[in-house]
Amino acid sequence: MTMKKTLTLAGSDSSGGAGIQADLKTFQEHDVYGMTALTSIVTMNPDGWSHHVSPIDVSIVEKQLDTILSVGVDAMKTGMLGSVDIIELGAKKIEAYHLSNYVLDPVMVCKGDDEVLQPENTDAMRELLLPHAVITTPNLFEAGQLAQTGPIRTLDDMKQAAVKIHELGAKHVVIKGGKAFYHEKAIDLFYDGQEFTVLEEDKINTSYNHGAGCTFAAAITANLAKGRSVKDSVTAAKNFVTAAIKHGWKLNEYVGPVRHGAYNKYTN
Numbered sequence: 001m002t003m004k005k006t007l008t009l010a011g012s013d014s015s016g017g018a019g020i021q022a023d024l025k026t027f028q029e030h031d032v033y034g035m036t037a038l039t040s041i042v043t044m045n046p047d048g049w050s051h052h053v054s055p056i057d058v059s060i061v062e063k064q065l066d067t068i069l070s071v072g073v074d075a076m077k078t079g080m081l082g083s084v085d086i087i088e089l090g091a092k093k094i095e096a097y098h099l100s101n102y103v104l105d106p107v108m109v110c111k112g113d114d115e116v117l118q119p120e121n122t123d124a125m126r127e128l129l130l131p132h133a134v135i136t137t138p139n140l141f142e143a144g145q146l147a148q149t150g151p152i153r154t155l156d157d158m159k160q161a162a163v164k165i166h167e168l169g170a171k172h173v174v175i176k177g178g179k180a181f182y183h184e185k186a187i188d189l190f191y192d193g194q195e196f197t198v199l200e201e202d203k204i205n206t207s208y209n210h211g212a213g214c215t216f217a218a219a220i221t222a223n224l225a226k227g228r229s230v231k232d233s234v235t236a237a238k239n240f241v242t243a244a245i246k247h248g249w250k251l252n253e254y255v256g257p258v259r260h261g262a263y264n265k266y267t268n
């Protein structure tokens, strides 16, 4: 039997909950074959858990991408990219290999970290990657940065940002309200260029949600690889990540990752 193949171009989260680790665990749960091109390695200081990002040389990132793309993939996602050079490289490869199932998770900051935003990366993602994305999955902060429409506080603000991000070239947009959005439910807004759909789940009262965004985008990528529509992929990913957050757990005194396998283990 042939397997559907996926690629993640993203950072390594040594603590295992987010980044490439979240992507591979999520791909495995979806029974798709995951391949990885590492952009950076994120490590945590055992004393206080502040993050440190060690970038990987762009020439090595290119070698990884060429390895994977020579094989071919059914869908691809990007996460933490780290530099304009890597964003340019990603865009170049997406064009060269005509990758149409491309999911852009525009990672700008890690939860629980005060890493300074790099505005040049945001500009490069907006200009070079959004036009290639079949869908992008910003959280509230990232949506505000991409759309440049100011802070997002209401559903109308979310809609305005989604329209702007769609105009910038992403074919579909899902803005994650999540925990931060002022609403009793955990809502995400999906926009396909014509219609808005609000995805709604109970808000889970937990701080063990490290990796939720990566897991959500990876689940969308896996579903696209399997040939599902964009909207079905997003709906399925919302169910998948909700279960993962519900079963989030405490790794140490600083961080609690989602449980990537919770959907298959505890639902159905």
Ligand SMILES: Nc1ncnc2c1ncn2[C@@H]1O[C@H](COP(=O)(O)OP(=O)(O)O)[C@@H](O)[C@H]1O
Residues within 6 Å of the ligand: 111, 138, 139, 176, 177, 178, 179, 180, 186, 187, 188, 201, 202, 203, 204, 205, 206, 209, 211, 212, 213, 214, 216, 238, 241, 242, 245
């Ligand atoms: N406390 C929560 N309860 C239920 N769903 C949540 C919660 N926090 C986040 N989500 C959902 O998890 C997914 C990832 O969102 P989020 O954690 O905001 O992303 P990111 O990690 O990129 O900031 C979204 O579907 C969001 O609505």
Ligand SMILES: Cc1ncc(COP(=O)(O)O)c(C=O)c1O
Residues within 6 Å of the ligand: 010, 011, 012, 013, 018, 019, 020, 042, 079, 080, 107, 109, 110, 111, 209, 210, 211, 212, 213, 214, 215
């Ligand atoms: C390598 C890497 N990618 C992405 C993220 C973003 O994670 P989240 O899914 O919580 O948005 C993190 C956060 O620590 C990370 O370390």
Ligand SMILES: [Mg+2]
Residues within 6 Å of the ligand: 107, 139, 213, 214
């Ligand atoms: Mg995120």
